[in-house]
Amino acid sequence: MVALGVVGSGIMGSGIAECAALAGHEVVLRSRQQATADATMAALEKSLNRRVDKGKLSAEERDAALGRVTATSELDALARCDLVIESVVEDLAVKKHLFSDLDRLCPDPTILASNTSTLPVIEMAMETGRPEQVCGIHFFNPATVMDLVELVRPLTVSDGTMSTARAFVESCGKRAVEVADRAGFVVNALLFPYLNNAIRLLELGVASKEDIDTAMQGACGFPMGPFALLDLVGLDTSLAILEALYHEYRDPNYAPAPLLRRMVSAEQLGRKSGRGFYDYHRH
Ligand SMILES: NC(=O)c1ccc[n+]([C@@H]2O[C@H](COP(=O)([O-])OP(=O)(O)OC[C@H]3O[C@@H](n4cnc5c(N)ncnc54)[C@H](O)[C@@H]3O)[C@@H](O)[C@H]2O)c1
CATH class of the missing domain: 1.10.1040.10 (N-(1-d-carboxylethyl)-l-norvaline Dehydrogenase; domain 2)
Incomplete structure (x- = not known):
């Protein structure tokens, strides 16, 4: 199990957090505002309740999944994560800035990934002092339903990082396809x-x-x-x-x-x- 950090609690960030928590991972979900973090937790609980109502999840499993998620507005809380996936707005300048902050905050072994749909992952990797530990992990919408993930391989990434990313994705019950770092990847x-x-x-x-x-x-x-x-x-x-x-x-x-x-x-x-x-x- 990994300690997963998710940055951004929009459509995709909240979906990725839900998938990972259901798969047994500890999740730190970071929103810019504490009010949004609280609202995201409430929405997560509602979504898990719907699974319980449909008989897809027991009440104990719901409580355990909820207990694995911490939603916060503190970026520093990501410092204890093994893997951080950013899912903020599709804007390269914002993402580059975030990668530079994450690089400063996270311990040396942490892998940093982007859920970008199209942007060059290499440009985010080069904002960090660990470009061999940066890749794309591109989930599809809705993340809890779609079972495919594109693993994006920038020129600088190590094979070890790609294998760790693949193992994480598969632990969430998803199929992974590896794609080159080109706009739009395949899908x-x-x-x-x-x-x-x-x-x-x-x-x-x-x-x-x-x-x-x-x-x-x-x-x-x-x-x-x-x-x-x-x-x-x-x-x-x-x-x-x-x-x-x-x-x-x-x-x-x-x-x-x-x-x-x-x-x-x-x-x-x-x-x-x-x-x-x-x-x-x-x-
Ligand atoms: N929507 C999709 O179908 C889809 C599918 C796969 C991947 N993605 C990718 O996921 C990422 C997030 O998309 P989404 O659909 O969840 O978007 P969204 O609009 O639902 O959420 C965007 C998030 O980014 C945050 N944000 C906005 N400006 C910011 C800033 N300046 N600094 C930090 N955070 C900021 C917002 O508060 C929000 O939490 C994008 O990179 C997008 O390309 C989206």
């Missing part, structure tokens, strides 16, 4: 042109968003259509992913559709803000 490099082109079809008036979603679900057997998926991912995160892909490859398929950019400016971010392509407010 998002293939997925995001599809999502972006769905927005373009909508802008062209080819069909309504509901009909595009229905078409892709019905024809391809996808569990949800592109607009429902964009809302789940978060439109700000989707825009950041497309921008990183376009920056790397200059492929027009990655150039963000104008409507996506306008919706982010309007703070229509998908489920997390209550409104995106669909409305999630309870009436």
